Amino acid sequence: xxxxxxxxxxxxxxxxxxxxxxxxxxxxxxxxxxxxxxxxxxxxxxxxxxxxxxxxxxxxxxxxxxxxxxxxxxxxxxxxxxxxxxxxxxxxxxxxxxxxxxxxxxxxxxxxxxxx
Amino acid sequence: xxxxxxxxxxxxxxxxxxxxxxxxxxxxxxxxxxxxxxxxxxxxxxxxxxxxxxxxxxxxxxxxxxxxxxxxxxxxxxxxxxxxxxxxxxxxxxxxxxxxxxxxxxxxxxxxxxxxxxxx
Numbered sequence: 001x002x003x004x005x006x007x008x009x010x011x012x013x014x015x016x017x018x019x020x021x022x023x024x025x026x027x028x029x030x031x032x033x034x035x036x037x038x039x040x041x042x043x044x045x046x047x048x049x050x051x052x053x054x055x056x057x058x059x060x061x062x063x064x065x066x067x068x069x070x071x072x073x074x075x076x077x078x079x080x081x082x083x084x085x086x087x088x089x090x091x092x093x094x095x096x097x098x099x100x101x102x103x104x105x106x107x108x109x110x111x112x113x114x115x116x
Numbered sequence: 117x118x119x120x121x122x123x124x125x126x127x128x129x130x131x132x133x134x135x136x137x138x139x140x141x142x143x144x145x146x147x148x149x150x151x152x153x154x155x156x157x158x159x160x161x162x163x164x165x166x167x168x169x170x171x172x173x174x175x176x177x178x179x180x181x182x183x184x185x186x187x188x189x190x191x192x193x194x195x196x197x198x199x200x201x202x203x204x205x206x207x208x209x210x211x212x213x214x215x216x217x218x219x220x221x222x223x224x225x226x227x228x229x230x231x232x233x234x235x236x
Contacts, residue, residue, distance in 0.1 A: 033223050043154075043207060045227035052223075091159060097223065101148030101167075101213040104225055106159045 002027045004094050006107035013082045014115050020067075021077045021110045023092030030054075031097040034068065034075045035104070040088040048090070051075065053097075079112075087114045118144045120212045122228035129200055130236055137195045137231045139210030145190035146212035150225060151183075154207045166193045200235045207232050 003026045013019035025034070036048040051059045051068050058066050063083075067076045079086055092107040119142040129135050139149055148167050152160040164185050166172040172185035182204075184196040193212075197204050211225040 035224070037227075042229070043209075044229045045160075045209065045211070047224060047226070050224060095223070095225075101150075101165075101225075103150060103162050103165060104160075104211075108159050 004107035008110045010111045012113040023075045029096045033095045035093040036077045037091045038088045118226040120228040128234045135197045139193045141212040147214045149193040150211045152209045202235045
């Protein structure tokens with residue numbers, strides 16, 4: 001069974017600084033997707049960034065980037081120039097690529113605080 | 117990005133009554149919708165996967181007779197909590213996906229804003 005582990009229940013970062021959230025996963029599949037979702041206090045799940053396992057290049061979306069290490073099964077999220085609006089729960093998620101819709105497996109989440 | 121709505125956003129009901137929650141994909145056709153449950157300060161737990169025109173597939177431990185799911189069209193799925201009890205109080209979230217869409221939409225689930233259910 002696939003599992004996703006986020007070992008940092010809480011993280012804190014100062015505004016304008018950089019923070020990295022950790023995520024590891026366990027799978028025997030070779031073709032899959034990895035995601036980071038953000039859940040602010042409104043509880044709306046917002047897609048932050050996605051990575052396709054067969055792509056070696058790390059995904060980047062503006063201030064958000066990932067460090068994808070397939071052999072180590074690691075998928076960390078780096079937030080640069082942190083803003084107050086980045087404060088939220090961040091969930092790492094995994095989905096095997098079956099060619100059809102398949103379920104997401106979520107980690108337990110990391111709560112990110114952004115301080116002035 | 118794709119937009120998914122849920123209705124209602126908040127519902128309070130008496131124990132023993134049934135509650136229906138709607139999940140709609142507003143600007144794309146969702147061949148598959150997922151229903152999650154989230155307890156406070158916890159992660160999302162998948163309850164069931166709903167494919168349009170087919171019976172839903174429930175995760176282990178989820179009572180299909182208690183949580184009725186209908187996915188009658190490509191834009192609407194409903195979750196009915198039957199004979200609700202206080203322990204059913206939770207935050208219910210749906211997501212939608214269409215793997216037949218082109219480009220980046222196909223591999224991504226888009227989430228609704230959630231429905232907070234309180235059973236008294």
